[in-house]
Amino acid sequence: IAIIGCGPSIMYYNNELNTVNIGINRAATNEKISLDYLFAWDYNGFMEKDPSFFDEVKKKPYTKFYGKFLCPAIAQIPEFPDDKENNILHFYSSARYNLKGNIKPKVIHPNIDTYPLADFMSVSFAAIQFALYTHPKKLYLIGLDTQNIGHVNGNTNTYAIDDMLIGYKKIKRFAEIHYPNIEIISVNPKGLKGMFKDVYTQSFVDKHPYLKNEDIEIIGK
Secondary structure (H helix, E strand, C coil), X not given: CEEXXXXXXXXXXXXCCCCCEEEEXXXXXXXXXXXXXXXXXXXXXXXXXXXXXXXXXXXXXXXXXXXXXXXXXXXXXXXXXXXXXXXXXXXXXXCCECCCCCECCCCCCCCCCCCCXXXXXXXXXXXXXXXXXCCCCEEEEECCCCCCCCCCCCCCCCCCHHHHHHHHHHXXXXXXXXCCCCEEEEECCCCCCCCCEEEECHHHHHHCHHHHHCCCCECCC
C-alpha cells in the first residue's frame, strides 16, 4: 500500500511501484496517480473554504473517507450519514482537546472499529493507521514531506511540523508493537529521512546529485 501525499517530493514519483494507493486531501487532484482510497481531513472546514473539492471527487470510483473532529463536549462518537451511492464514508479523528480546553495527550487506539483514528495535525496518520489495519506486506510513504517547504501546488501552509514529527515517531513505535511484520518505507524522504527505510526514485536522485555519493536504494534497480 502507498500513502500518497501532497509534498513537493511527489513530483519525482512516477508510479514506479505497483501499489494500492491511498491519497490524502488534494492528492485527489494528482492526475498522474490513480487512487483506490481518499482520506480528506476536516470535512466541515473543507465545506466552508472549498466546497467544490467534494464536488470534484464525489463521482470518482474510489472509496472516499471524510474526517471530522470530535468536539470537547461530545462524550461518544456520533453517527454521521454516509453516502454509499458515491462510495463516501465518514470517520472521526482523536479529540484534540479535553473539557477544560487543554490539549490532550495524543493517543493511537489499536481498535479502529470503535475508536477514532490518530490525529497529529495531519490526515496522513489516519490514512497510515487504516493502512496498517489491513495488514499489507509493505507500506510506502510518498509525498509526506515534513519540512517547511510547502505543498506541490504552491500552498505554503506547513504549520505544526513539530507535532507531525512527534506523530511519525509515535506511529513508528505503534507499528513496531502492533504490526511488527509490516515494513514501512519512505520514498524520497524529506524530513523523515532515517526514521523508516528510505528508498529513492531515479528522477529524485538526478535532481539531488549529492545522493549519488551515498549508499542508497533506488526503486527499480
